Amino acid sequence: MRSLHDLTLRPRRWSRALALALVLPLAGCATGDGQPDASPPAGAPTRAGGTASAAADVRAELRVDGRSRTYLLHRPASADGPRPLVIAFHGRGSHAAELREQSALEKAAGARGMLVAYPEGIDAGWGAGTAKTPRRPDPGLDVRFTEALIEHLVRTEQADPERVYVAGFSNGGSMALRMAAERPGLVAAAASVAGQLPTGAAAVEPTGAVPVMVVYGADDPVRPIGGWPSPPPDPKEPILPSRSARETAQAFAEAGGAGAPVTEKEKGYDRTVWRPRNASGPGAGAGAGAGAVQLLVVHGGGHTWPGSSFVPDKRLGPTSDALDATDTILDFFAAG
Numbered sequence: 001m002r003s004l005h006d007l008t009l010r011p012r013r014w015s016r017a018l019a020l021a022l023v024l025p026l027a028g029c030a031t032g033d034g035q036p037d038a039s040p041p042a043g044a045p046t047r048a049g050g051t052a053s054a055a056a057d058v059r060a061e062l063r064v065d066g067r068s069r070t071y072l073l074h075r076p077a078s079a080d081g082p083r084p085l086v087i088a089f090h091g092r093g094s095h096a097a098e099l100r101e102q103s104a105l106e107k108a109a110g111a112r113g114m115l116v117a118y119p120e121g122i123d124a125g126w127g128a129g130t131a132k133t134p135r136r137p138d139p140g141l142d143v144r145f146t147e148a149l150i151e152h153l154v155r156t157e158q159a160d161p162e163r164v165y166v167a168g169f170s171n172g173g174s175m176a177l178r179m180a181a182e183r184p185g186l187v188a189a190a191a192s193v194a195g196q197l198p199t200g201a202a203a204v205e206p207t208g209a210v211p212v213m214v215v216y217g218a219d220d221p222v223r224p225i226g227g228w229p230s231p232p233p234d235p236k237e238p239i240l241p242s243r244s245a246r247e248t249a250q251a252f253a254e255a256g257g258a259g260a261p262v263t264e265k266e267k268g269y270d271r272t273v274w275r276p277r278n279a280s281g282p283g284a285g286a287g288a289g290a291g292a293v294q295l296l297v298v299h300g301g302g303h304t305w306p307g308s309s310f311v312p313d314k315r316l317g318p319t320s321d322a323l324d325a326t327d328t329i330l331d332f333f334a335a336g
Helices: 004-009 016-020 096-103 105-111 141-156 171-182 245-255 325-335
Strands: 057-064 067-074 083-089 115-119 159-169 189-193 212-217 258-266 269-276 293-298
Touching: 057 141, 067 096, 067 105, 067 141, 083 096, 083 105, 083 141, 083 171, 083 325, 096 105, 096 115, 096 159, 105 115, 105 325, 115 141, 141 159, 141 171, 159 171, 159 325, 171 189, 171 212, 171 245, 189 325, 212 245, 212 325, 245 258, 245 269, 245 293
Parallel strands: 083 115, 083 159, 159 189, 189 212, 212 293
Antiparallel strands: 057 067, 067 115, 258 269, 269 293
């Protein structure tokens, strides 16, 4: 995710009703009933060093609220039984294929038997806040799209409705946090890299217990770790005010009834954990249990995905190798 607009301007569970009811150019399409086309065309974007295949990767279209929305889907090699699902949101000004390359989520998740869906945002971004904007007059549009995508993948791809996870980078990380905040019965756990909860007129408030992990670079030059209560105006799309990374994690901890935080020093990063009040024993609740929350502050990290081999714009700061954010996030999801 490039986030250069921002940089330039800087000085859990599935609801029973729903369960029962069950930006690149488009490189594939869906049938009239929302079924994806399982044969991606030649030239469909793939992760660096990888090759698209009909069995593993599809780019498909889903019609929601009268609008055609696209997503990239990676299927694990094993197709037996219900599979965990990760919805991964790209950053502002980016697209699904770039997040796939940046995070390598499909490789790590595939080894764990997880489906990974990378949806495409409208105008290369997400409605991560609750306020209307000229580009996003319906602030709930992306929430409904995500709900529909999950329902579709449960119905067509054997996604397990009890193991639906959301993750994202930057603006996409904020979108993942919004889904966890507003749909705690749908999302089993959430993770955000370089994304915070919006505040002010666009504020998003957690409404229930959801395990959440926030990964943040201590030296992020785009979205300061301390939050951005009064961002400068953007002529293309308003930049949402945001809470600090710690306040973001704290909000989820409070909504989940977690206890006091404990900070542990790791090599190259600090880990703060809000454990569930009923947790006991060494390390109990560090990555498991309803309401468990973690904040990982990466020393010297920029507006980047820790552990990634993807080379971002230099103005986004350094990429730390002290932490493999992808494996850390997926381990967190599995522990919940």
